[in-house]
Amino acid sequence: MRSTAMYTSNETTDYREILERDGFFMQFPAGVSMRPMLKQGRDTIVIEKLKQSPKENDVVLYQTDAGKYILHRVIKVKDEGYVIRGDNRIKNEYDVKDRHIIGILTGFYRKDKYINCYTNKWYKFYVIFWRNTFFIRVLFMYPYRCIRRILSKIKHKIFK
Numbered sequence: 001m002r003s004t005a006m007y008t009s010n011e012t013t014d015y016r017e018i019l020e021r022d023g024f025f026m027q028f029p030a031g032v033s034m035r036p037m038l039k040q041g042r043d044t045i046v047i048e049k050l051k052q053s054p055k056e057n058d059v060v061l062y063q064t065d066a067g068k069y070i071l072h073r074v075i076k077v078k079d080e081g082y083v084i085r086g087d088n089r090i091k092n093e094y095d096v097k098d099r100h101i102i103g104i105l106t107g108f109y110r111k112d113k114y115i116n117c118y119t120n121k122w123y124k125f126y127v128i129f130w131r132n133t134f135f136i137r138v139l140f141m142y143p144y145r146c147i148r149r150i151l152s153k154i155k156h157k158i159f160k
Contacts, residue, residue, distance in 0.1 A: 015061065015069060016102050019049040024106075033086030034059070034071060037126060043110050045071070047103040054082065057127050059105035059117065062096055071105065075131075087130055090138050 018025045029038045029045050038045065047061050054060050058074045062084070072093065076083040081097040107116045115123050 013069075015047070016063070019047070019103050024048040024103075026109075029071065029108075033088050034073075035088040037087050037130075038071075038108060043108050045108045046106050047071075048106045050101065050104055053077075053098065054101060054104060057131065060084070060101045061103040061105070062100040063102055064100065073127075090141055 015025065024046060026044055026046050029040055029043055031040060054074050054077070056074055056077055059071060060074060060082075061069060061071050063069050070086075072084045072086045072089075074082050075085050075092060081095065082101070084093045084096045085091065105117055107114055107118075107120075109115075117123055
């Protein structure tokens with residue numbers, strides 16, 4: 001029987017060890033990089049130990065060389081590694097290798113409802129829609145973020 005222990009992320013959490021020992025863990029996601037799919041404070045993710053190599057569209061938990069844990073989607077599988085990006089990001093990560101990836105998102109809870117990443121038809125629709133509208137989102141997100149940065153700098157100079 002599976003344990004339902006929740007883990008909170010901190011600098012000493014060793015998710016590799018947890019996955020090796022238990023085979024899975026549940027946790028609240030942190031940050032905004034996987035929005036709108038996952039929202040901090042609303043959802044609970046289920047990460048399982050890898051049973052096979054990740055494929056395109058899988059959401060994987062990986063650990064950077066600096067030790068930071070990141071949950072992002074596989075955009076492309078290459079011979080030398082993976083191209084990965086958060087759903088709420090426009091910049092790809094190219095330096096992710098098999099040795100970095102420690103787990104895979106198999107599902108998540110939204111309120112009391114479990115969404116299975118392999119069988120839920122709405123999740124599959126979301127992935128296809130979100131991936132196919134990437135360039136449209138970039139056209140709107142990039143200028144918006146640039147304007148926001150400029151306004152923030154102006155605000156800081158005015159209200160020092």
